[in-house]
Amino acid sequence: MHEFFLPVIQRALTALGITTDKAIRIEQPADKKFGDFSTNIALLVAKECRRNPRELALELISHLEFPADTIANTEVAGPGFINFYLTAHCIMRSVEELLLMGDTYGNGTGGEGKKAIVEYVSANPTGPLTIGRGRGGVLGDCIANLFETQGYRVTREYYFNDAGRQMQILGESVRFRYLERCGKESSFPDSHYQGEYIRDIAEKIFNEKGNSLAEESEVEFFKKSAEEIIFASIRKTLERLGIRHDTFFNEHTLYSAQGSEPSRNSAVIASLTEAGFIGTYDGATWFLTTKLGQEKDKVLIKSTGEPSYRLPDIAYHITKYERGFDKIVNVFGADHIDEYPDVLEALKILGYDTSRIAVAINQFVTTTVDGQTLKMSTRKGNADLLDDLIDDVGADATRLFFIMRSKDSHLNFDVELAKKQSKDNPVFYLQYAHARICSLLRMAKQENGFDPDSDTEHHLLQLLSSPAELQLGFALLDYPDTIKGCLRLLEPQKMVDYLHSLAEHFHRFYQECPILKADADISRARLFLALATRQVLHNGFRILGVSAPESM
């Protein structure tokens, strides 16, 4: 609805000869007695105009010109708010349009012709996915979905490294377990991966190779096998949540020279050297971030000659620019919080427009079972596995629980609650609304021959006028703005809240307004309203990646 009000208010301001750099904002008052929509523009500009805000608001009102039969009333209230009340006609007209748009309702055009990349999960294949990773995975997936609604061509990317030290340790861990399996003495180090899955991998190798590798001192085979097996399991887990990446970017490709061209890592060092931000001391090559006011310089190439993770990270981001992405979104957990500012600084120095980059950081997940908090660590092998959680509570609850809290808040995942097949579980409240509508439509077809595909007299909606009907209709109009709000903040949680409140409006409407038992025209009008609600629930569920059950 923002698009509806903004130009009208802007014209009124111009008519009064007021220019301001303050953004006009349209908000929805919490309390309906302050209107369906409201603006504080008079309060904002009053000062610079040296005017009384109320008087200014009154004058503004007289210059507002809305299309016929859309605004029932405009008033000035409080210190100078301007409150607007929509007509029933306006609300139901919009619901009619919604029905015509169907699956595309809520979509925008802001991203047409643009490319976006969303990078998420990006776990190295050292072990099965943990619950903590799941939160970032679902968050990233939803963000990608949100960008698609605006017309962006979205690439979902997974960045990984199969060459670092952690992978080496992984290989060694498997080798130790394998030797144990062969009946040999092995002193498994505390520093290595303790998880049961290491034994499973060793077992698998033993079953295929017997003890033929017992004398093998090279760890390479064990590492490679482990990587393959673990990666397959990660992808399988993600698939269960409906998360599919388009591209898997191997960090190691940044290390090797391309024909006569130097490696991407070297190219970064060369450019940063040219810019004067590279120094060498203590046997290492440093990014001179102290020049940018930071406390310490950051190592780009270790004294061993290997790049630290920062260098390929910078090189990696350059590829995102070179691949032509207009919007670059990175999703990661709070433990990587210190990582990206250096990357941004380097990109800035190298002349890249870092305003294209948006970073979504999700805080940690603590899992509680029976009120007990579980602490996790992949290394120690006592991690909560994402797979186990999905087994326990199902994919829908897993996804919804991960995004029903703001990404900035520490998520308390109550496994007992998510497991409950009862109304305590918020997943059911949303899905129930959808199932209820489907059931209603089935019955309408059976008993009254109502068929949404051929029955298109949507104008009957104009017959509806009760508060429950209008409030539901009004809630439906919020959906497009909700998407935009989610995108602005990279925060799908707002969609969960919105859908919850939409479901609430529907249930109230359902309670108060007989649908199949009403007079023929009213009955059809209410069916259209229910149909529109189902459409919006359906569209919203698709963004969240939650299923829309037709019966429960």
Place this chain on the structure above:
RNA sequence: GUGCCCGUAGCUCAAUGGAUAGAGCAUCAGCCUUCUAAGCUGAGGGUUACUGGUUCGAGUCCAGUCGGGCGCACCA
């Protein structure tokens, strides 16, 4: 010590600088001979951790204090 996040009802969490701080769960009281009661209606429950500041207006912004989480490697 320092960087980032958080501190809001008994619990889990909302609230683009706006008007009387809201939901769910839990507690209590109502609503099914009627389209799915996995629902609806109502009640109680708050010094928004604390202290200052900015402004017409602060849970929100700024400074400080106190608590909790996560980082602070020549690991990723």
